[in-house]
Amino acid sequence: MNIVVLVKQVPDTSAERTLTEGEYGHFTLDREALDPVLDEINERAVEEALRLKETIGAQVTVVTMGPEPAADALRKALAMGADAGIHVCDEALRGSDVPTTARVLAAAVRAVEDVDLVLAGNAATDGRAGAVPAAVADLLGLPQLTQVRELEISDGQVRAERVTEDGEATLQASLPSLVSVTEKINEPRYPSFKGIMAAKKKPIRTLDLDDVFPDADSQRFVTARSQVAQAVPRPPRAAGTRCDDDGSAGRRIAEHLMAQKLL
């Protein structure tokens, strides 16, 4: 079985995030200012692929789109046990919107032969909307099994438990399919020393836009369809009143709520 895992390098979320104003008043996340890491949710997607590799056998390819340092995210996934990487890297992709990102990732998946399963994290910690996996499924014409906390694959069938704010659902589809996982799916392994050493010898293909879209016409998709007009930092919250519980703090809070007309 051939599995492709979509991964992304994100700024470490424990740091502060800033937006910078670039050319023509475009605002983009200032990614360089932050410590980049492999997004935690992607580690879980890679872990799920590796468990399938161990149980039913699979070739696991990790795919990322991003600037040069994004290759580190691929190395981490290779160190965990993935077999090969594809890195789409092109200056023209800086600040890409969701549809462009999805088109490029879909094209990169097509560059891998006979894909049975595409795995992704449900939502990037720096983007949050969870829109990319759905858009990739649409572009590849694959069944979408997203927001999954439990996954089972046998005899070419995928069964998955989906969780959203609306509740839970059991989904089923035939391979090939696209699955996105939630943070509750598994605990990702740490790369072993041996794994880290082995990763250095594993192949990473670096592709630019001409490689993923050999038909030049497709490149017209690589254009921003939306634009951030303005970005204003919100004033930080200030600390308010502080009190130690002397046995009456419950009453004290109730008075505060009355004063604020919250009760």
Place this chain on the structure above:
Amino acid sequence: MPQVLVLADHAEGRAKKTTLELLAAARRLGEPAAVVVSATGPSAQLKEELACHGATRIYAVESADADDHLVTPTVGALELAAREASPVAVLVPATVEGNEVAARLAVRLDAGLLLDAVDLDASGTATHIVFGGSYTVTSRATHGTPVISVRPGAFEPEEQMTQAVEQPLTLPSVDPAGSARVIERRPAPAGDRPALAEASVVVSGGRGVAGPEGFKVVEQLADALGGAVGASRAAVDAGYYPHQYQVGQTGTSVSPQLYIALGISGAIQHLAGMQTSKTIIAVNKDPEAPIFNIADLAVVGDLFSVAPQLTEEVTRRKG
């Protein structure tokens, strides 16, 4: 006036509250037209609700697959209606499923995608609050029909009597090779508490709650205040409370009038999901807990003595 398509989510023959909110949002941009996707056509009650909230047109999309396929029938229906109506925008709720629908539709229409808008103006410019409440950003589509997901609770439903013209559309059946089947749906138990994302009061418990039984104290306070219950990721991971109640960067983002944090330290990923709350009250044993830096009222104390006393006070003052 140009049409604005609104995805009309419904359950048991009635419009969801988010649908009525979207109709109010749509009126900022043009004439709201509701797109109803169902296996049997819209119920009389649903049509009336839509017409009472400003829908001038109802695209009734019949699809035998509507209930048992994930997302694709909805995307197909919106695409069909968009090609029919040439609207100035398409609005969907910024729920998990709504964002997925929006993304697929934007790709099909080769259009600008604006996610999680908290406000919209007549020109179609959307306002978003991003990075856990640290930035306010405005954006607009520069290409095609903008597809906009609107945060639940950002708009109030508005009553507006209209004559809604019904227009049936038929969706071709979905290709099973390109679509996941829904074998079973288990809707979140409605319960007596408001939905987390829409509640005006949220009481959350963290690892300090120390176990599933400890969450009784959190629930009792939430019930006294008529609020929803939330939990930190540490509390969810420890199995104290179910996952769908997680507040934070990878859980639900909330912005209630009142947020009470019990036994939560205040990690940046938790703050990202609640720091736009109007009033924040935190109870924590540790005087150095970072949550206190953003709390309007910081109480250093044991939640197991403070919260029950507060519950009692609230009940007494209300009753």
